[in-house]
Every structure is written in structure tokens, then in C-alpha cells.
Amino acid sequence: MENDCDKVLVIPCSGIGKVHGLISRESAYLVTDELAPGETDVVCLALLVKEDEETRAEVQAHPCITIDGCGKACAQKNVEIAGAKVAEAFQVARFLSSHRGAQPGSGSELTEEGWAISREIAEAVAAEAARLRAGEEVA
Amino acid sequence: MSAEMNKATKVGIISCSGEEIPEGTISRSAVRRVLESLRPHDAVTLCLPLFLAGNEGERNFARTHPTITIDGCDKQCARWGTEKHGGPVARALVVSEILGTEAAGCSRSLRGRGQADETAVAAVADRIAAEVDALMSEGVKPQMAEDPEADVCACMKPAPTGSVCVRGKQVEINALPMVFAKLASDGMRAEDSNASALLETVKMFHYIAPEDESDYRDALLAAYQAFVGG
Numbered sequence: 546m547e548n549d550c551d552k553v554l555v556i557p558c559s560g561i562g563k564v565h566g567l568i569s570r571e572s573a574y575l576v577t578d579e580l581a582p583g584e585t586d587v588v589c590l591a592l593l594v595k596e597d598e599e600t601r602a603e604v605q606a607h608p609c610i611t612i613d614g615c616g617k618a619c620a621q622k623n624v625e626i627a628g629a630k631v632a633e634a635f636q637v638a639r640f641l642s643s644h645r646g647a648q649p650g651s652g653s654e655l656t657e658e659g660w661a662i663s664r665e666i667a668e669a670v671a672a673e674a675a676r677l678r679a680g681e682e683v684a
Numbered sequence: 685m686s687a688e689m690n691k692a693t694k695v696g697i698i699s700c701s702g703e704e705i706p707e708g709t710i711s712r713s714a715v716r717r718v719l720e721s722l723r724p725h726d727a728v729t730l731c732l733p734l735f736l737a738g739n740e741g742e743r744n745f746a747r748t749h750p751t752i753t754i755d756g757c758d759k760q761c762a763r764w765g766t767e768k769h770g771g772p773v774a775r776a777l778v779v780s781e782i783l784g785t786e787a788a789g790c791s792r793s794l795r796g797r798g799q800a801d802e803t804a805v806a807a808v809a810d811r812i813a814a815e816v817d818a819l820m821s822e823g824v825k826p827q828m829a830e831d832p833e834a835d836v837c838a839c840m841k842p843a844p845t846g847s848v849c850v851r852g853k854q855v856e857i858n859a860l861p862m863v864f865a866k867l868a869s870d871g872m873r874a875e876d877s878n879a880s881a882l883l884e885t886v887k888m889f890h891y892i893a894p895e896d897e898s899d900y901r902d903a904l905l906a907a908y909q910a911f912v913g914g
Contacts, residue, residue, distance in 0.1 A: 559701040560731045561712060567794075570712075573703065574793040589702040590733050591761035594769075616862060616888070619733035626736055638888040645891040653716040655794065 553585045553632075553674040554604060557612040558620040564649050565614030565637040568663050571655060572612055572637075575667035576674065585674050593623045604629035608677040610670055612637065633673045640666050695774075695816045696749030697729050700762040706790035707756030707779040710801070714779075714808035715754055722813040726820055732762050735769035746770030750824040752777060752815050754808070774824055775815045779804075782811055848903040850896070855903075859889040864911040874909040882908055 557573040560566025577585045592600035604627050611620035612635045621634045640662055641647065649659030699715040702708025718727055730745045745751070746766050752775040753762040763776040779787065786807070789800035846860025863885055872878050883892070883901045892900050 557703060558731070558733060559703060559712065561699060561701060561715060561729055562731065566731070570701075570703065571793060571795070574795070578793060587703040589700070589704045589708065589761065591700040591702050591708075591765065592759070594732055594736055594765040595759065595761040597759070597761075616859065616866065617731075617734065617737055619731060619737040622737035623733050636888055642887050642889070642891055651720075653713065653720060 551584070551678050552607055553581075553677050554588055554607045554609045555585050555612065555670060555674070556588060556590055556604070556609055556620045556624055558614050558618075559590065560614040560619070561652060563614065563652050564655070564659060565641070567652050567655060568637045568641075568649060568659060568666065569612040569614045569620070571660070572663045572666040572670060575664055576670045580667055580671040581674055584678060585671070590620055590623055593627045596627075601627045601629075608632040608674075610673055610677075611635065612666065612670065614638070632677055633670075635666060635670060637662075637666065640669075694749060695723075695727050695819050696745055696751040697727050697812060697816075698732055698745070698751060698753050698762045698766050698773075699729070700732060700753075700755045700760075702756040702761065703792070705756055706792050706801075707783075707787050709792050709794075710779050710783070710787060710790060710804050710808055711754045711756045711762075713801075713805045714812055717805060717809040718812045718816065722809055723816045726816050732765055735765050743769050744771075746773060750774040750819045752812060752819070754812060755779065774819055777808075777811060777815065779808055782808055846907070848900075848907045850899050850903045857886060857890045860886065860907075863889065864908055867908070868912050874905065874912045876905065879905040 555573045555576050557569035558566055559570040573587050577587050588600055588603060604624055609624050609629050609631050610633045611624055611631050613620045614637045621631050624631050644662060647658045648656055649662055650656045697715050697718060699711045700708055701712040715729055719729060730742060734742045747770060751766060751773045753766050753773050754777045755762045756779045758778060760776065760778060763773055766773050783804055787804050790804050791797055791801055844861050845856045845858050847854045847856050879901045882904050883897060886904055
């Protein structure tokens with residue numbers, strides 16, 4: 546990540562057990578690959594678990610947005626443990642709660658509904674990233 | 685001794701799921717395939733980040749299961765994190781070593797998935813399944829006795845439910861004890877000024893129609909007061 550002082554880091558939990566984790570992961574890719582390429586980036590959450598110094602420095606130097614699947618909030622907690630500030634913490638479960646009866650898929654595949662919910666989350670994350678890049682105060 | 689008696693209980697598999705590279709997606713997808721299709725009765729998993737974010741039971745995962753880590757690259761974050769926070773692993777696999785240059789045409793996102801991804805995931809999943817079989821037949825035993833309530837990934841099993849009385853009717857709410865415990869540990873007092881925050885947190889796990897929110901707010905506050913003893 547050279548010359549990217551303004552980049553916002555998007556860090557999903559990628560939880561492996563349920564669809565929530567996959568939605569978090571694909572939402573992050575929608576942001577970094579499609580909605581805000583060049584302005585956002587993902588980092589491996591596993592590198593923070595490994596206490597990788599370069600990654601710790603990266604999250605400390607950039608605004609971070611986390612996307613967690615469940616209430617364990619692994620992405621948010623690991624970023625905070627790494628000494629970084631989470632500018633905004635999104636939870637997939639909160640978005641799913643407004644889609645009563647939705648069948649978003651599984652931990653392996655997303656349905657059309659699952660992709661639509663991922664995009665909804667991604668758009669919220671991208672909007673927050675734009676706000677952070679514009680220098681607005683962290684909520 | 686019979687073959688059945690020699691068998692390990694279940695093998696734990698921990699994927700790095702690294703988000704930066706396609707090999708991380710392959711590691712995650714391959715583990716999912718092993719759990720869903722190839723060895724559904726012989727393997728369980730845990731989210732790697734839970735070693736830091738979770739509780740002692742979750743950190744004991746590698747002590748209560750013979751464990752295979754599957755990493756995308758040679759940084760081996762899953763192996764490192766598991767061994768530091770959980771205990772020694774039985775096998776440590778690396779996607780880039782299994783596939784060599786075959787992962788070059790693969791995608792990070794499932795949106796870009798093609799034949800190369802399918803081939804890569806199948807190859808890695810088959811390798812993991814073979815290692816599961818080997819560990820099961822070797823009868824490798826975990827260091828600690830299994831605690832089914834503590835060491836299975838939280839997202840692999842339903843959260844305990846709780847119930848509240850709404851308009852005279854008991855309503856089951858997913859994860860309610862966990863929500864109450866978290867809010868109590870955060871210091872939330874059981875008072876009217878916190879009722880809306882309590883409602884919003886519960887709505888993350890349970891759909892509440894807008895017209896029912898007022899009744900739920902009262903019911904949840906009463907239940908939370910009982911929970912914290914105030």
C-alpha cells in the first residue's frame with residue numbers, strides 16, 4: 546500500500562460458520578473492488594491475529610471500518626487489540642434483521658438475496674469511507 | 685482394540701481465510717467443503733480471529749481437538765495464531781505449497797469465481813480430507829477432554845435463546861442471554877434511559893416490527909432488570 550495515506554481499510558471478520566461471515570467478506574470486496582477501488586483496501590484479519598508488525602502499523606495509520614458477522618465482533622476486537630481505532634463498526638446481523646424472512650445463502654454460497662444484502666452493506670461502508678476520506682469526524 | 689476405539693473424536697480445522705489474496709479465499713472455501721460435503725461427521729472448525737476475540741473455551745480448541753491449520757501463504761497466520769493461543773497443531777497445510785502456481789488465475793471474491801477456482805478448491809479440500817482421514821485412523825487424541833459447550837465455534841451452533849413476555853405472550857429471542865451478558869459487562873444499567881439501546885441491540889438478533897417496538901422495549905427492560913438483579 547504505497548502512496549495511500551488517505552486509504553480507508555475495510556476489515557471483515559470472514560467468519561467461517563454461517564452466511565453472516567461470507568456476507569461480511571463479500572461486502573468488503575464489493576467496496577474495495579467495485580464501489581471505492583483505490584480509496585479503500587482490505588487487510589488480512591489473520592495477520593492481526595498473528596500480531597504482524599507491518600499490519601499493526603497499517604491499521605494504526607489508516608481509518609478502519611470493520612464488518613462483523615456476529616456479536617462476537619472479532620474484526621472490531623482484533624483491530625482494537627492491535628492498537629488501532631475503529632472508525633465505524635458494521636454488523637451483518639443488523640442488516641439481516643431488516644430483511645425478515647430473507648434466505649441469503651450459506652457460509653459457502655450467497656443467493657441473489659444474499660448478494661443484494663451484501664451490496665446494501667457495501668454501499669453503507671463505501672459511504673462511510675467517503676465521509677472519512679473527506680475528513681469528517683469519526684462518529 | 686477395535687478400529688472404532690482407535691478413532692479420534694473429531695478433527696478441528698482452522699482456516700486463515702486471508703482476505704488479501706485468492707489463496708485465503710481458497711483456504712476458506714476448501715474448509716467449508718470438507719465440513720459440508722467431504723467429512724461432515726469428522727471435522728469441526730473455529731474462526732481464527734476468535735483466538736484473540738473469544739473466551740478461554742474457544743482458545744482451548746486446539747487442545748480439545750487434533751487440529752489441522754490451512755493457510756493461504758507461507759506467513760502461516762492460522763498455524764502461528766493457533767499454536768500461540770491454542771496449542772500445537774497436528775498438521776499445517778499451506779495452499780500455495782499445495783497448488784504451486786495453480787492459484788494464479790483464482791479470484792478473491794466469489795463473484796469472480798471460475799473453473800480455476802473450482803479446481804483449486806477441490807484440490808485443497810481433497811488434501812484436507814486426506815489429512816482428516818489420516819488423523820482419525822491414527823487415533824490422535826486431543827490434549828484435553830472435549831467440552832461441547834465451550835469449544836465449538838460460536839457461529840457453528842445456534843446461540844442460546846431467552847424469552848420475554850410481550851403483551852402476555854412468551855416470545856423466544858435468539859442470543860438473548862449473550863446480549864444481556866455483554867451489555868451487563870459493558871456496564872449498562874437496567875434503567876429506562878437505556879431501554880432504547882437495549883431494544884436496538886436485541887433487534888440485531890430478532891426481528892421486531894416497528895408497531896411492536898414499544899411493547900418489546902418494556903418487556904426487554906423488565907427482563908434485563910431481572911437479569912442484572914436490579
